[in-house]
Amino acid sequence: MDEIHAAAFREAKLPEEGAEPGPIWLYVVIFSTLCFGFFYIGRYLGEISDRPHVLEEGAMIVSNEPEPPQPLFKVGEKVYRQRCVSCHQENGQGVEGAYPPLVQSNWVTGNPDRLVSILLYGINGNLTVNGKVYNGNMPAWETLTDEQIAGVATYIRNSWGNSADTVQTATVADGRKQITRAAPWTEQELNDVFKPQLASGAKK
Numbered sequence: 001m002d003e004i005h006a007a008a009f010r011e012a013k014l015p016e017e018g019a020e021p022g023p024i025w026l027y028v029v030i031f032s033t034l035c036f037g038f039f040y041i042g043r044y045l046g047e048i049s050d051r052p053h054v055l056e057e058g059a060m061i062v063s064n065e066p067e068p069p070q071p072l073f074k075v076g077e078k079v080y081r082q083r084c085v086s087c088h089q090e091n092g093q094g095v096e097g098a099y100p101p102l103v104q105s106n107w108v109t110g111n112p113d114r115l116v117s118i119l120l121y122g123i124n125g126n127l128t129v130n131g132k133v134y135n136g137n138m139p140a141w142e143t144l145t146d147e148q149i150a151g152v153a154t155y156i157r158n159s160w161g162n163s164a165d166t167v168q169t170a171t172v173a174d175g176r177k178q179i180t181r182a183a184p185w186t187e188q189e190l191n192d193v194f195k196p197q198l199a200s201g202a203k204k
């Protein structure tokens with residue numbers, strides 16, 4: 001018994017619990033795990049920056065330059081969905097007896113100046129569209145920008161089988177300057193002021 005104890009006391013004193021240096025392989029494993037971890041983050045998780053979650057450059061357009069202007073049709077599609085769809089409907093067919101169709105309507109595909117003015121100032125009273133008489137109120141869209149009005153005019157002139165020239169932003173700017181109204185149009189006034197079509201050759 002004593003002999004066994006003597007042998008135990010001869011052994012080097014064990015370091016205190018918790019302070020033992022671990023085996024060398026453990027350091028190697030920890031070190032390589034860290035290296036791999038940093039490599040992985042660096043390689044696959046994008047740069048360390050204030051724009052996280054960008055896997056590849058180009059996946060997100062990063063630029064301080066102003067965005068290129070969107071084509072009028074696109075601008076107009078958005079305006080249509082936000083402002084017009086509730087009455088004239090997704091398919092431009094309107095609602096029988098209440099909201100006239102924009103499809104195959106000469107008010108839409110005819111004289112662009114007239115269309116712009118309808119959009120700027122609205123219409124009320126009797127209005128004949130594709131042979132049917134409507135009597136409602138078309139709101140004025142004067143508060144939209146020239147580009148938005150040109151866009152929505154372009155969009156309705158070139159959707160659902162309609163096909164007519166683009167309405168330029170400048171046409172809307174001119175329209176605002178040339179005609180200022182406080183009240184919505186009536187059909188009679190529109191017919192007095194505008195030709196249904198622009199004279200041929202005067203394409204805009």
Ligand code: HEC
Nearest residue numbers: 083084087100101105107123124125127134135136137138
């Ligand atoms: C609150 C419902 C309503 C909204 C919203 C509305 N309209 Fe109208 N729109 C009408 C009514 C009603 C008429 C017919 C007016 C009348 O009877 O005098 C009309 C007439 C028209 C006409 C001429 C007639 C035709 O059918 O071709 C055009 C063009 C037109 N709207 C385009 C638009 C565009 C573009 C927008 C969105 C910017 C829009 N409308 C938003 C109700 C609406």
